Amino acid sequence: MSADSTGRSGVASGTKPVLSVTDLCVDYYTDAGRLRACDHVSFNLYPGQRLGLVGESGSGKSTIALALMRMIKPPGRISGGRVMVGDDDLTAMSDNEMRSARMRLIGMVPQAAMSALNPVIRIRAQIQDVLQVHEPNLTYSQVQARIIEVLEAVELRPEVASLYPHELSGGMKQRVCIAIAVALRPKVIIADEPTSALDVIVQRQVMETIGRLQREMNIAVVLIGHDMGLMAQFVDHLAVMYAGKLAEIGPTPTLFAKPNHPYTHMLISSLPTLGQKGVFRGIPGITPSLLALPTGCYFRTRCPYVMDVCSSQAPTQVAFDGGHVASCHLSAVPGGLTGRVEAERDAEATLHSASAEKGTGEAGPNKTGGFS
Numbered sequence: 001m002s003a004d005s006t007g008r009s010g011v012a013s014g015t016k017p018v019l020s021v022t023d024l025c026v027d028y029y030t031d032a033g034r035l036r037a038c039d040h041v042s043f044n045l046y047p048g049q050r051l052g053l054v055g056e057s058g059s060g061k062s063t064i065a066l067a068l069m070r071m072i073k074p075p076g077r078i079s080g081g082r083v084m085v086g087d088d089d090l091t092a093m094s095d096n097e098m099r100s101a102r103m104r105l106i107g108m109v110p111q112a113a114m115s116a117l118n119p120v121i122r123i124r125a126q127i128q129d130v131l132q133v134h135e136p137n138l139t140y141s142q143v144q145a146r147i148i149e150v151l152e153a154v155e156l157r158p159e160v161a162s163l164y165p166h167e168l169s170g171g172m173k174q175r176v177c178i179a180i181a182v183a184l185r186p187k188v189i190i191a192d193e194p195t196s197a198l199d200v201i202v203q204r205q206v207m208e209t210i211g212r213l214q215r216e217m218n219i220a221v222v223l224i225g226h227d228m229g230l231m232a233q234f235v236d237h238l239a240v241m242y243a244g245k246l247a248e249i250g251p252t253p254t255l256f257a258k259p260n261h262p263y264t265h266m267l268i269s270s271l272p273t274l275g276q277k278g279v280f281r282g283i284p285g286i287t288p289s290l291l292a293l294p295t296g297c298y299f300r301t302r303c304p305y306v307m308d309v310c311s312s313q314a315p316t317q318v319a320f321d322g323g324h325v326a327s328c329h330l331s332a333v334p335g336g337l338t339g340r341v342e343a344e345r346d347a348e349a350t351l352h353s354a355s356a357e358k359g360t361g362e363a364g365p366n367k368t369g370g371f372s
């Protein structure tokens with residue numbers, strides 16, 4: 001995917017991306033063989049943008065997050081590609097340079113962040129660590145003032161600094177992790193499933209805090225998650241991962257209105273709606289093992305629109321208007337995915353009306369694997 005063809009909508013021409021990821025590849029060397037968890041992933045993020053990264057478990061979302069932070073540990077390795085934050089090339093930095101860039105240029109709220117806090121160290125010392133490593137010239141009183149400031153930025157009282165993690169609720173711990181991620185006002189933060197362990201009320205409050213910080217500090221955000229409903233409300237751009245590859249990326253309203261990859265279409269169709277009470281539409285089948293990927297398109301074993309070409313040739317990325325890019329052979333077929341979906345809907349409607357006329361009430365099979 002061309003780095004220039006993604007994530008540009010709504011951005012004044014001439015604006016440089018704050019995060020530019022080009023052909024990023026990450027491999028894990030396991031006893032069973034090498035697996036590629038991030039396969040030539042490219043995207044741009046512009047100042048103040050919010051990008052959602054979705055995909056099933058094991059699709060490589062956290063791998064991308066860790067690779068952006070240069071925190072992939074053996075048996076994993078970044079095997080190719082480039083990550084730029086502004087004019088700084090993170091992939092070309094020495095380990096020492098990267099230590100200084102981490103949290104200052106790019107911060108992260110890791111997956112299962114709450115257990116990332118050290119249980120035997122008070123919150124004050126955990127925030128202090130980050131400030132002192134990166135800003136060693138701060139005086140003691142300046143550090144204490146900054147600690148209070150970052151706690152207040154995430155709506156926590158100053159007294160929280162004196163507590164241990166076990167004395168905090170889940171939502172408070174998550175806020176401390178966010179405070180640490182933004183303490184140095186980085187240009188980009190990656191939040192890896194920041195609300196998955198929280199109840200819906202606290203989830204909403206935490207997302208509001210992330211949104212407010214993003215606006216006030218003009219930070220670009222990469223939000224990783226599974227919840228398409230949450231993504232629809234929070235992010236302006238959406239990237240859909242499948243088996244280590246980017247299946248589709250583009251502005252959120254465009255992807256919801258006119259997805260060009262069947263996987264995105266099925267993820268959106270699986271969202272419950274008020275008119276579908278009692279019906280749950282899932283995606284049939286399971287993600288293939290990254291150690292035994294099918295030939296051609298990795299999604300072909302689950303795709304309702306699979307064609308002959310899909311088993312012999314991997315689809316290449318096709319750019320549509322407005323920074324929308326998808327990897328699917330249907331892009332070359334007249335009518336594309338929309339044509340197929342409409343044809344399927346028409347066929348189902350015809351079947352229903354024929355059944356109604358006969359009085360059988362017989363319905364067609366649920367092509368997306370839903371059950372009622």
Ligand SMILES: Nc1ncnc2c1ncn2[C@@H]1O[C@H](COP(=O)(O)OP(=O)(O)OP(=O)(O)O)[C@@H](O)[C@H]1O
Binds near residue numbers: 029055059062064074
């Ligand atoms: N340390 C590791 N060693 C070997 N394989 C790994 C390692 N970490 C991740 N993987 C593999 O890389 C793939 C991508 O994993 P990753 O954690 O990035 O997925 P994910 O999309 O974040 O999933 P989830 O939604 O469950 O968090 C998976 O197949 C996983 O098994």
Ligand code: SF4
Binds near residue numbers: 303330
């Ligand atoms: S390339 Fe073929 S199998 Fe893959 S998503 Fe498109 S239609 Fe389906």
Ligand SMILES: [Mg+2]
Binds near residue numbers: 062
């Ligand atoms: Mg993950």
